Amino acid sequence: MEIANKIVSAVKAGILELYGTEVSESMIQLQETRPEFEGQLTVVVFPFLKISRKKPEDTAQDLGTFLKTQIPEVIQDFNVIKGFLNLTIQPSQWIDLLLDIQQQEHFGFVPVTEDSPLVMIEYSSPNTNKPLHLGHVRNNLLGWALANVMQANGNKVVKTNIVNDRGIHICKSMLAWQYYGNGETPESSGKKGDHLIGDYYVAFDQHYREQVKELVEKGMDEETAKQEAPLIKEAHDMLVKWEQNDPEVRSLWKRMNDWVYAGFDETYKALGVGFDKIYYESETYLEGREKVEEGLEKGLFYRREDGSVWADLTPEGLDEKLLLRSDGTSVYMTQDIGTAKLRFQDFPIDKMIYVVGNEQNYHFQVLSILLDKLGFKWGKDLVHFSYGMVELPNGKMKSREGTVVDADDLIATMIADARQMSADKVNKLENITDEEAQEIARVVGLGALKYFILKVDARKNMLFNPEESIDFNGNTGPFIQYTYARIRSILRKAAEQGIEIPEKLSSDITLSNKEISLIQHLQGFALAVRQAGQDYNPSCIANYCYELVKEYNQFYHDFSILREEDNNKKLLRIVLSAAVSQVIKDGMGLLGIEMPERM
RNA sequence: GGUUCGGUAGCUCAGUUGGAUUAGAGCAGCAGCCUUCUAAGCUGCGGGUCAAGGGUUCGAGCCCCUUCCGAAUCACCA
Numbered sequence: 182m183e184i185a186n187k188i189v190s191a192v193k194a195g196i197l198e199l200y201g202t203e204v205s206e207s208m209i210q211l212q213e214t215r216p217e218f219e220g221q222l223t224v225v226v227f228p229f230l231k232i233s234r235k236k237p238e239d240t241a242q243d244l245g246t247f248l249k250t251q252i253p254e255v256i257q258d259f260n261v262i263k264g265f266l267n268l269t270i271q272p273s274q275w276i277d278l279l280l281d282i283q284q285q286e287h288f289g290f291v292p293v294t295e296d297s298p299l300v301m302i303e304y305s306s307p308n309t310n311k312p313l314h315l316g317h318v319r320n321n322l323l324g325w326a327l328a329n330v331m332q333a334n335g336n337k338v339v340k341t342n343i344v345n346d347r348g349i350h351i352c353k354s355m356l357a358w359q360y361y362g363n364g365e366t367p368e369s370s371g372k373k374g375d376h377l378i379g380d381y382y383v384a385f386d387q388h389y390r391e392q393v394k395e396l397v398e399k400g401m402d403e404e405t406a407k408q409e410a411p412l413i414k415e416a417h418d419m420l421v422k423w424e425q426n427d428p429e430v431r432s433l434w435k436r437m438n439d440w441v442y443a444g445f446d447e448t449y450k451a452l453g454v455g456f457d458k459i460y461y462e463s464e465t466y467l468e469g470r471e472k473v474e475e476g477l478e479k480g481l482f483y484r485r486e487d488g489s490v491w492a493d494l495t496p497e498g499l500d501e502k503l504l505l506r507s508d509g510t511s512v513y514m515t516q517d518i519g520t521a522k523l524r525f526q527d528f529p530i531d532k533m534i535y536v537v538g539n540e541q542n543y544h545f546q547v548l549s550i551l552l553d554k555l556g557f558k559w560g561k562d563l564v565h566f567s568y569g570m571v572e573l574p575n576g577k578m579k580s581r582e583g584t585v586v587d588a589d590d591l592i593a594t595m596i597a598d599a600r601q602m603s604a605d606k607v608n609k610l611e612n613i614t615d616e617e618a619q620e621i622a623r624v625v626g627l628g629a630l631k632y633f634i635l636k637v638d639a640r641k642n643m644l645f646n647p648e649e650s651i652d653f654n655g656n657t658g659p660f661i662q663y664t665y666a667r668i669r670s671i672l673r674k675a676a677e678q679g680i681e682i683p684e685k686l687s688s689d690i691t692l693s694n695k696e697i698s699l700i701q702h703l704q705g706f707a708l709a710v711r712q713a714g715q716d717y718n719p720s721c722i723a724n725y726c727y728e729l730v731k732e733y734n735q736f737y738h739d740f741s742i743l744r745e746e747d748n749n750k751k752l753l754r755i756v757l758s759a760a761v762s763q764v765i766k767d768g769m770g771l772l773g774i775e776m777p778e779r780m
Numbered sequence: 781g782g783u784u785c786g787g788u789a790g791c792u793c794a795g796u797u798g799g800a801u802u803a804g805a806g807c808a809g810c811a812g813c814c815u816u817c818u819a820a821g822c823u824g825c826g827g828g829u830c831a832a833g834g835g836u837u838c839g840a841g842c843c844c845c846u847u848c849c850g851a852a853u854c855a856c857c858a
Contacts, residue, residue, distance in 0.1 A: 207797075215800065225799065227838060237838080264838075265800060308858070348858065462858095489856065498783080499854090506856040513858050542784055543853050567785085570851080606820065625820095637793065640785070642851065644792065653820050655806035656793075663820050671817055705796085712796065724794055724805095731805080734821065743817050780820085 183281070184274050185211055185222070187255050188248070192224060195247040202232045213701060219260050220267030221697055227264045237264035272697075273688045276753070279700045280686060283760040287767055289707035291335030299529055300336040302328045304536035305454070306343050309441045310350045311379035313448050313588040315571050315578060315645060316538065319634050322773060323568055324536040325454040326635055326719035329771040331534075334714030339528055342456045343520055346438055347463040352419040354378050355433055356412065357385035367440050373447065373589065374440030388412060424510065451592050453627070453773050458527065460520055466511040469519025472555060473504045481554050492551060502547050517548055521557060533559050534717065539567040539640070566717050569642035571634075586645070591630065598651040599626035599659070603780065610779060624775045625659050631774050632658025636723040656727050658774055661765060664730045664737075666780045668762040671742055675755055678743070682759050687749040695736050699757060702729050706764045710771070719772055726768040733761050 189209050196204050210225040226241045233240040238261055245259035245266050258269040282288045304324020307313060313321075324340070332338045358365070358381045367374045389412045396406035407413070422430045449455060473490055476482045482492045482504060490505035504515055511519075524530060535545060545565035552560025571578060578585050600622035603610075613621075633650045637643045653659035672682075692700075709725035712718075742758060745751040766776045 210797085210799080212796095212799080218800080223800090227799080230838080263800070345858065350858075487856090500782095503856060508856080510856085512856070516858090538852090539785070540852055541858095544858095546784080569785085602820075606818095610818080641793090642786075646792075649792070649807070652807075657806085657820090659820060660806095663818080667818055667821090674817065708796070720794090721796075725796095727794090727805080735823095737817085738822050741817065779818085 183278060184255060184270060187252060188222065188224070188268065191248050191252050191255075192244065195244050195251065196229060196232065199243050199247060200229070200232045200234075204229070204232070214267050216694075216698075218262060218265075218267050220258075220269045221701065222268045222270060224266040224268065225264060226266055230264075240264075241266040270697075272690065272692045275692055275697055275700045276686050276688060276690065278704060279753075279756060279760060280684070282700075282703050283682070283756050283763065284684070287333070288703075288760075288764060289710045289767070290333040293332060293335055293337055297335050297337045298531035299339065300331050300532045300534060301339045301341055301524060301528060301530050302331065302534045302536065303341045303343055304328075305449075305456070306345065306537065307445060308345045308350060309375075309378070309438050310354045310382045312373070312375040312444065315586040315588065315591060318452065318588050318591065318630070319568060319571050319643075320536055320538070321449070321452055321454045322631055322634050323566070323639055323719065325452075325773045326722075326771060327534065327536065327566060327717060329773065330710065330713045330717075330719055330722070333710050333771055336532075336714075339458060339530075340456045341524070342459045343465075344442075344459060344461050346461050347423065347466065349416055349420050350382070351434065351438075352416045352423065353385040353389075354382045355430075355437060356416055356419060357381040357388070358437065359433075361388075367443070373444040374442070375444030375448070376587075376589070377444075378437055378441050385412065385416075448588050448592075451589070451627075453775070460523065462516050462520070465519040465523055466516045467519065468522050469515035469517070470505065470509075470511055472518050472522050473515055476551075476555055492547075492554075494547060494550060497550055499543075499547060499550070502551075514544070514548065514551070517544075518551060518555065521548075521552055521560070525557060530559050532562075532564065534564040534566050536566045536568070539569055541565070542567055564717060566639070568639040571643055571645050574644065574646050586647070592627065594647075595626035595630045595651065596623050597626070599623075599629065599653075602651075602653055602659075613779075621777050621780050624777045625653075625662060625780060628658035628662050628769075628774045629653060630658075631772060632661070632723060632769075635719055635772050635774075636727070638720050639718055658769075659780075661726055661730045661769060662774075662777055663780060664734060665762055665765050665769075665776045666778065667737070668733075668758045669778050671758055672755070672762070674743060680752075680755060682756060683752050686753055686756065690749050690753055692753075693740075695732075695739065696753070696757065699732055699736055699761070702732060703760055703764055705729075706768060709768070713771075722768050722771055726765055729761065729768075730765060733758075 188211060189206055192209050193204060193206065196202060208228045210228065212223050212225065214220040214223045224244065226237055226244060229240055230237060241261040241264060245261060248268065249256045249259060255271060255274055256268055257271045260267050302324060305317065305321050307317060328338050328340050361384055362381065365377065367377055370377060389410055392410040392412055393403070393406045396410060397403055401409065419430055423434060473482065477484065477490055482490050484490050487507040488509070489503060489507040492502045492504055494500060494502055502514060503512055506512060537545065542565065549560055549563050552563065573584060573586070576584065600619065603618065603622060629650060636656065706725065709722050713722050740754065742751065742754045745754060769776055
């Protein structure tokens with residue numbers, strides 16, 4: 182950062198002095214020099230040609246000479262190739278930069294202050310009728326990572342979850358449990374609460390389809406049969422009773438939901454995610470109705486003859502959107518409006534981010550417009566952090582076809598596989614207890630899963646290949662964790678030899694290209710964090726970490742560190758290693774991935 | 781049909797605000813490297829019309845237009 186700033190302002194001064202024109206900083210392009218050329222940083226001079234009215238080579242030559250005489254403490258030398266001005270930086274500059282990075286608590290993070298804007302992030306948003314699956318895993322990991330990224334970019338962050346705890350689907354589970362459950366509980370069955378309820382949801386669907394089939398065989402057409410089957414009618418009745426606060430229905434509903442929440446909490450804990458504030462749709466849907474009525478009075482919406490309420494969004498190029506059914510009950514959109522209202526009462530939100538799958542792009546487009554019309558100042562530029570589907574090698578995830586990947590199963594499998602991998606490893610760690618081994622397996626297994634999902638650009642549909650995800654070779658979490666553990670091992674050994682990480686380094690060390698390059702890449706972490714915040718995309722941090730680790734690995738194999746005889750050089754490499762491990766830990770920490778001290 | 785998002789190696793994915801005659805990783809395949817700080821590693825080889833065509837300019841995988849292919853969505857479901 183420092184070095185680049187010095188150069189940029191010097192270039193600016195140079196253009197002014199040489200050609201008498203003020204240029205904006207965005208015109209000054211500073212980039213890393215390609216390895217095949219001499220130097221470390223390159224100024225692209227093409228943008229200045231119109232100002233200089235000279236050939237690219239001459240312009241670069243002018244500028245290089247200016248820089249070398251103007252800031253000799255930064256620029257050691259320069260060379261010109263076509264329109265590219267390659268700068269060789271004074272080694273002491275790199276050493277200062279390295280020390281700066283190493284000594285900062287969290288290099289590249291922007292501190293959060295009293296005045297920082299408040300960002301609320303909604304993610305997870307489960308239904309209480311079935312357990313979490315792979316799609317939810319992607320959502321949770323993205324939400325958690327994004328929250329960390331926003332905070333690292335200097336925002337106050339409130340993590341929130343909206344639980345969809347009401348509606349026909351919940352009634353289906355309740356009904357099935359009443360009919361086929363024999364009073365089964367999580368305790369009596371030994372099942373996790375969310376799995377138990379999920380099983381009854383499936384049971385409902387089976388029996389319901391049988392009923393439909395019977396009716397069709399009796400001569401009813403399928404559409405009518407779907408509406409007339411006794412089970413679905415009962416479910417609807419139950420929903421009505423629920424809305425009327427029927428004590429019996431409400432008490433069963435509460436009991437079963439509590440089972441589910443206990444199950445979800447376990448899964449969230451295993452994934453390492455959490456929330457600051459949880460909202461329930463059962464508490465927000467009425468607020469939404471009020472807000473819609475309010476909008477209706479203001480003439481923002483209109484009522485049809487059958488009593489249903491609509492928003493006309495054709496001026497915005499969208500359709501008409503239903504807000505209240507003809508019977509006065511709420512739809513999804515109404516609930517989101519209600520939730521928004523409550524949230525705004527609770528927090529002074531500056532920015533709202535919804536982490537929701539891309540199948541709801543249209544919904545959020547509409548929600549943004551509606552919230553804006555209803556006077557929420559953050560409504561207009563709310564962010565729908567839209568992520569793609571997770572597909573499986575043999576097709577998409579579909580619950581009906583039994584191709585869902587259950588979150589709990591997945592986590593357990595990852596940890597078990599990590600355990601197996603470390604057992605098979607050639608150089609096994611000695612002197613570790615079984616508990617320690619299990620803890621390492623947990624960290625590594627989850628690291629593998631999280632990294633595999635987070636390294637992919639969130640917007641894209643991704644393919645989850647279970648076999649590949651447990652392969653710890655290549656661009657994977659365990660590869661990064663492993664490098665980290667090795668660095669930590671070196672630092673431990675250094676400490677055993679009585680070598681502390683120095684606060685200062687001799688300024689006349691000759692740096693190799695690889696060392697300079699590594700320091701430069703460390704610096705890039707700040708950019709990666711900023712970019713992740715701007716684009717709402719954690720994947721660039723994952724890929725940054727991988728690049729850094731890969732480069733360090735080559736470094737590691739080319740140079741010995743503890744066996745280096747030149748003491749200054751040894752200290753430099755120790756500081757460099759410490760800085761790399763620190764940056765990796767911070768980067769992976771943003772993704773919610775833990776780093777093992779040994780593995 | 782409308783809207784939104786995608787298309788980069790056999791497969792999974794990167795590619796920073798447009799930059800350097802040669803577009804990168806990993807997996808899979810082949811060939812090397814453990815008396816040396818953890819070999820879950822490192823090095824080398826093969827593999828590409830960046831979907832297609834046009835435009836913008838000193839310069840395009842990236843920006844604009846057209847076309848083709850794929851996904852999502854357009855419900856009194858959530």
